[in-house]
Amino acid sequence: MLERRPDLRWPADMYLEGSDQHRGWFHSSLLEAVATRHAPPYRTVLTHGFVVDGEGRKMSKSLGNVIEPQQLISRYGAEILRLWVAHVDYREDIRLSHEILTRLTEAYRRIRNTSRFILGNLYDFDPATDRVAYEDLLEIDQYLLHRLAVVAARIRQAYRDYAYHVVYHTLHNFCAVDLSAFYLDVLKDRLYTLAPRSRERRAAQTVLYDIMMAMVRLMAPVLAFTAEEIWRHLPGALALAPSVHLTTFADMPAEWLQPELGARWERLLTLRREVAKALEIVRQAKQIGQSLDAHVTLYVPEAWQALVTAYADTLDTLFIVSKVSLATGPAPAAAFASEEIPGLHVLVSRAPGQKCARCWRYQEDVGCWDAHPTVCGRCAACLQSL
Numbered sequence: 069m070l071e072r073r074p075d076l077r078w079p080a081d082m083y084l085e086g087s088d089q090h091r092g093w094f095h096s097s098l099l100e101a102v103a104t105r106h107a108p109p110y111r112t113v114l115t116h117g118f119v120v121d122g123e124g125r126k127m128s129k130s131l132g133n134v135i136e137p138q139q140l141i142s143r144y145g146a147e148i149l150r151l152w153v154a155h156v157d158y159r160e161d162i163r164l165s166h167e168i169l170t171r172l173t174e175a176y177r178r179i180r181n182t183s184r185f186i187l188g189n190l191y192d193f194d195p196a197t198d199r200v201a202y203e204d205l206l207e208i209d210q211y212l213l214h215r216l217a218v219v220a221a222r223i224r225q226a227y228r229d230y231a232y233h234v235v236y237h238t239l240h241n242f243c244a245v246d247l248s249a250f251y252l253d254v255l256k257d258r259l260y261t262l263a264p265r266s267r268e269r270r271a272a273q274t275v276l277y278d279i280m281m282a283m284v285r286l287m288a289p290v291l292a293f294t295a296e297e298i299w300r301h302l303p304g305a306l307a308l309a310p311s312v313h314l315t316t317f318a319d320m321p322a323e324w325l326q327p328e329l330g331a332r333w334e335r336l337l338t339l340r341r342e343v344a345k346a347l348e349i350v351r352q353a354k355q356i357g358q359s360l361d362a363h364v365t366l367y368v369p370e371a372w373q374a375l376v377t378a379y380a381d382t383l384d385t386l387f388i389v390s391k392v393s394l395a396t397g398p399a400p401a402a403a404f405a406s407e408e409i410p411g412l413h414v415l416v417s418r419a420p421g422q423k424c425a426r427c428w429r430y431q432e433d434v435g436c437w438d439a440h441p442t443v444c445g446r447c448a449a450c451l452q453s454l
Contacts, residue, residue, distance in 0.1 A: 083110040086118055114230055116158035122165030135164055144169050147291055151176055154232040154290045175240050179287070180294060182243040185252055186276045187301050189259050193273040195304045200271040202323060208382070209275045210326065211333040212251050215242070216279055217320040218330070223286050224317055232290065239287055247279070250337065254385060261427040263450045277303065282318040335375060336386065338408060343387050346404035346414035356418060360428050363391040363419040367399040369411030390419035390430040426451075 070078040079101070085093055094113055101109035120126055121133040128134065140149050151172050156162045202210070219242045226234035255272050262269045280302055288295035292313070299305045299312035309315045343366075347359050356362050364387060368376045376383070376394060383392040399405075399413030406412040419430035424444040431444035440448045 080110045082112045087115045117161035155236040157233045186280045200274045213324040217324040342406040350416040359388045362389040365393045365415040367413040
């Protein structure tokens with residue numbers, strides 16, 4: 069067939085079958101091709117294990133543990149079945165059960181809901197006119213583009229290696245950890261409370277656009293329908309191509325990859341996790357309701373003082389609290405003592421001032437603005453500019 073059809077070529081790009089064919093099809097094809105054509109019949113051979121049930125047993129009608137693909141598609145949808153195929157390391161036997169598919173459904177929702185959040189916050193963004201230059205982005209934005217470049221390189225290499233489980237886990241972790249648990253959470257204040265055309269908000273939208281433009285193409289080979297749906301709603305995408313499947317993977321600009329910046333922000337994120345532990349303890353004790361009710365006082369070890377001092381003005385945004393103070397000397401007994409960062413103590417108290425009705429931060433200048441008596445100075449300035 070490969071030799072007779074003009075649109076095909078010999079040898080085959082790949083032979084794909086189960087591991088039992090090492091002594092079957094793979095072997096017999098190799099013998100015949102070398103004997104008659106003096107060359108292997110394939111450029112690559114990829115073998116996989118066999119589908120077994122959730123307990124590792126071979127699927128058998130007599131055991132009643134066979135699951136038909138059409139049943140899964142009817143119940144979970146084709147995207148979940150594709151995700152299941154991609155998420156397993158096929159070099160081993162491949163487990164399939166409704167419990168596994170239910171867990172994958174939750175993972176799929178994480179990817180889908182992350183994409184929905186990003187698209188929802190690009191409703192007034194035109195990439196042709198509203199983009200902010202890389203050098204004008206906030207450092208946290210540049211860090212996310214660094215992470216995107218790292219993630220994209222890892223996923224592209226995984227596709228080249230046929231390591232689809234690495235594609236799935238890298239994409240899911242990026243959505244769950246880098247985006248949902250960190251960047252998007254921190255970004256809400258900028259997206260929701262700053263003036264619509266402010267540089268800071270447009271910078272956030274620029275990064276969200278770049279993330280989505282890269283992510284949709286990276287997921288397209290696996291989540292074919294979802295990627296196409298995202299493509300239709302991504303600003304400017306249809307002008308590039310009528311379908312995501314007619315595009316190639318996005319190339320990341322070299323300037324996005326900044327290892328030193330990445331290392332610096334990894335330390336800041338470690339600090340953020342420790343502060344979050346302290347906040348949760350106080351919240352569980354019902355001393356605060358949400359993190360914006362808090363005033364965080366940091367007692368940092370000497371090795372961290374330079375970093376914390378350099379970022380002192382952004383720590384409240386990073387921690388999503390109303391106020392952060394840096395203190396010296398011994399920490400009070402009530403302070404949280406970090407095990408991850410020896411010498412770090414975090415004291416959480418209620419933030420001073422009144423709660424801004426717009427951004428929900430506690431600020432001492434709430435009520436000082438005649439035109440907007442229920443908001444803080446920053447929000448009053450935003451409202452004045454509208």
